[in-house]
Amino acid sequence: MVRAQFKRDIVILGGGLNGAALALALSYGPHEVTLVEPCPPSSPAADWDARIYAYSPGNVAWLRGLGGWTDTLRQQPLHAMRVHGDAQGQLTFDALETGLPALAFMAENGRLQWQIWQALQARGVQIVSERPVAVEWGERGVVHRVCCDAGTELEARLLVAADGAHSWLRQQAGIGLDVEDYCQSGLVANFECEHPHRGIAWQWFRSDGILAYLPLPNRHLSIVWSTPTEAVAARLSQSPEALAHEVAEAGGRVLGDLRLITPAQAFPLKRRLAHEWVRPGLALLGDAAHTVHPLAGQGVNLGFRDSRLLAEMLASGGDPGEIGRLQSYALRRREDVLSMQAVTGNLKRSFYELGAPFGAWRNTGMTIVNALGPLKQALMRHAVQ
Template identity: 35%
Template sequence: MARKKSVPDMFDVVIAGGGYVGLSLAVALKQGDAGLTCAVVDPKPMEDLHKDPRASAIAAAASRMLSQLGIWQKIAGEAQPINEMIVTDSKLRDAVRPVFLTFGGEATEGEPFAHMMPNGVMMPALYKAAKALGVSFFAPGTAETFRTHPDHVELVLEDETLLKSRLLVAADGVRSRLRDLAGIRTVNWDYGQSGIVTTVKHERPHNGRAEEHFLPAGPFAILPLPGNRSSLVWTEKTADADRLVRSDDFTFELELERRFGHHLGTLELDGPRRAYPLGLKLARDFVKPRFALIGDAAHGIHPIAGQGLNLGFKDVAALAEVLVDARRLGQDLGGFDVLERYQRWRRFDTFQMGVVTDVLNRLFSNDNDVLRAMRDFGLGIVDRMPGLKTQFIKEAAGFAGPVPKLLSGEPI
């Protein structure tokens, strides 16, 4: 066996995963303490980040964090504010889809509760900021295995490069290899659904309105993008989703129109279509000695509430605050007592959101007339209670519960 290549420096933090969550953690740590040494490992070339055709919903709290990190100011011109949201509940064959619930789009006066942001805009901005702050990158680079020692952890990459750090953070997605290697068990089940993600152009303007149509197979979300364009998150049974993704454009667009409707005029596909299996996966532990999970590695939830990415940003803000505070106090960044503070902060909130999305999906993704009548009655009641709607908007905006400083727009 070839001898492992060793990187001479001992990093304070090594982050496995260069997506939104991993990159934003690297930026937050370096801005919180410029002397902290940080590295990011990712199997994809960082230079290809601009090629991601998808878009993401960024809650108001997350945009405050990105503003504090100096990112939002550079990309805000590419964001689409969500000014309004409507919720319908019907069968696919119904000629009319009555609106049961409407939300105004402001978390606070003049601040939309969310924006839609193209991935190909935000990811490169995060990468450039991290590079400018002195974050080291090993990309492409695949984390192969790691070993924990009393005072550090060793991460071995696929090319046998050896990285040493005080703390290893796994931000490597819902199928996290490092989580499994750490022996962290998960609560998980498969919904038998897949989410089709694509982008469409339409003839008429959306005026910043988001729509969530609850259909028997699952939610069909229309999320506004800049211009006369929208991002779709279309839930179907897995077999049907695979069939639709493999179908020709004519068949796909025909099925799309049945769900989308004609209120925005003629539709045209404006990007690739992909299907992603949906399930619930919650890590039983978020930390081990010298090891922490963030983002989808810690929690994979149903997109019905649009909170998956924003849960990851909450992880970033909480972990960055805990680590920077610990460093100022001269504490060991990888010590279990330090990491346990992060776990206490984030685990309950995550499990709570996982349960909420699971219940919502089971309640709405069916064709039971009795359940439909009950849930539509409930939606109507909520629509008539401004105080409860305000609380829902606060939750969607990311301001519910103990909020880390970055999510309030404050420096660490």
């Protein structure tokens, strides 16, 4: 039964960070926008969210300008990062070298999503909290129609798939996907630490995986430990004390004793790349279009850069589903995504697939990059965008 019908310029499926940020950016433009999200975020509790990300200064400035990032957000500036190889290799990044106040800002997924949604509501963006169940594709130049489970029907000149790595809309469009299984899972957990972290992040390329310590406010710490999938179950079943002890030891006790404050969770890690990002009246972005290894903390940042560019390109008005402009969006975003997939994939492979004979080479490589100012500066310039 059709309960309500709307004709809109743009309908975005997925109100996670990427889709919600796009909807907010588009609310300042000439088009009528609707966001469809079956699981709206709830008001954040005092507990720490298991999903904590490092947001680049460029993306934070963009969100701030839209009213989606405010000082009330629980956040921690990242002043420096120390990366250690499995031998003597070492890379250090310092915010002072970039001329920026921070290399990145740590914040919880749930709290940031909540802030963006508050801003969306303040801007009067139409939100449909239903699950799409069918899509009818219009002919070239004709609108597409999305039908939702509680009876809402939406016609749009542009449909945006921002519905995550398992994108329903991408599947409905029959768009294929390149998938590379990293055979690793990312174990995430939060801890209280004995010693102050001074806003420094650490990352260790160990023989059993990549461990990252990411600072949070008030002597708290978030970790991402990317390890072979078969090793994750054992870690998840440990007692909180045993896991805290193992994580503290694996990090050389740089922050002293740790105490687990949120239960550990694990996510399988895969590189994904959609075969097509755009069609007439259809655009993919964020995890629906691509996923990367989290070792560089860039997944959601790439998605925000997709949203930034798409919103910027649509700001001049006209038909939002026109394929020429959408192709130009896809072309301009592909290079950033492909280079990040190559860098993270090659780093992971050089440590875990090439084996011991390459150990000296890769550790020397890290130390050389560290000593070579311009290459390191280029890496940092890319990461802070």
